[in-house]
Amino acid sequence: MSKPTGLAYFWYTLEQRMATPTPYLTMFGLSLWIFTYWLLCEGLEFWRFGKIPGPVTVLTDWFARDPFQGISIFKEEYYIHIWSSCRRIAIAFCIATGVGVPLGLFMGWSKAFRDYTFPILEVLRPIPPLAWVPLAILMFSGFETPVIFLATLASLFVTTLNTMLGVDSIDEEYFRAAGCLGSSKWQIFTNVVVPGALPFIFTGLQISVGVAWFSLVAAEMVSGDYGLGYLIVDSFMNNVTVPMVIGMLTLGLVGWGTSVMVRQVGRQLMQWQVKELAQQDR
């Protein structure tokens, strides 16, 4: 049988998936989690959990044409919040990757360059994004730039550090083999350093996109006009708790989506590793 293509392949993989316990375990775990959530907030109204909107309230509002507390999938505003955050994440993630990966590669590759830059990186890295907020507001005008700056910063450190460690992880044998085969320094960089560091780079990018969400939301909470972070904090201020929970869950889902995307790109770029990854997946 030849390998099916397009939609046929999609159905084939879906069928294969459904034959494993994974989807059922996921469903079961999810139901258990939602049930506990319901029990605490709506079923028993246990202690202060009674103040929190339970799953029934949240879902009703989330999918209502005319939501009680203003936010649902039928409201344009909801998508403006998502879009604002996603756009900021995309910009921040691209800057962080575009700067962090080359920076990390050169830090790993050149001892001298590392000596110049590493101490600065190590001093700046532990400072949490929230501590940067006042400085960001002073440095940049408006809502947009400081927020993007904050989201970029944290993920930049993660990407740079992981990329550098990726270069460190490359076995000496490959450098020797390339040297023996007569590669120039630059050829070694493009043919050994870059592909060799790729697995670490993508591990770093998955973490970095998560970190970008963290700091973005923190930044939107302090300074912003739109965005999921803003939605959460604004709803809380206005005493409407349902949009707050909707905002949180949306954030989680969108964030998950972005890291799946990063992972997929990584798999595409590292076909040579796919088998290995499949073995690790268990």
Add this chain to the structure above:
Amino acid sequence: MTDAGPANMAASEGIDFGAGQSRMELKNVSKGYGEEWEFDQVLGNLSLEVEAGMLTVVVGPSGCGKSTLVNLIAGFETPDTGTILLDGSEVTGPGKERMVVFQETALMPWQTTYENIVFGPKLRGDYQGGNLEAEAVKLIEKVGLADFKDKYPLQLSGGMQRRAELARALINEPRIMIMDEPFRGLDAMSRELMQEFFLKIFEENRRTQIFVTSEIDEAIFLADRLVVLSNKPAEVRTVIDIDLPRPRDFKMMSSPEAYRYKSEAMEILHEEAMKSFSDSASASGFMEVYAKTGD
């Protein structure tokens, strides 16, 4: 064996590896590691002549400094004293005229078999032997990897990886090939197959070859000339010419000559171990060789 014979054979195969035979000479080479107060002398005054067109096997207990020697010949490290000469000119760094097949596999995992094999000539852009792609495909077929041309190293078995590496070295037409325990870690069956295969390739054009191993049977089966090293600090203890006929066959290993060569080499290795029995690290290194040979 004349020079003309093997060269003709290579020509009739359509692949001409005969880049001319080169000769290597190591003169009073020494090398050590560590700070002055804990200096570890690995090679002590080692002199060795590697004759042109010959398969010189270097045998010694593990940990005696064989890989260190290979690193020096490859040019990854420089000797503390002494010189290494290839056809009279000194080795100063890595170069494509000296190809090394490493102890651990060093195929680039992110390149397919084909990409790995053409890697060197493609980067240097200096391929002389006509169409690189066609030659690479021919070579891939020759090492029996036609079906694995576009597979990644992780998808190959250990023996296949070694053959791919052999091809990656051969396509550069080096003047000398150096192999550092290349079949270590393969199971007994693939190991025998690889030894036979390696000899077939060698006998085709007799490119000057240094083969490093810690297994005495392998050493005798392959060698034109056997160099037995002492324990650390390694020196050449003795050189034995192995006059078994070629092409070689595993049946020859049970002949009286083979047995004589083996006991001659074993006696020296045994002596070496006895000398340094107080030095437990080296002794255990020797015991490893001794145990492997099994009798």
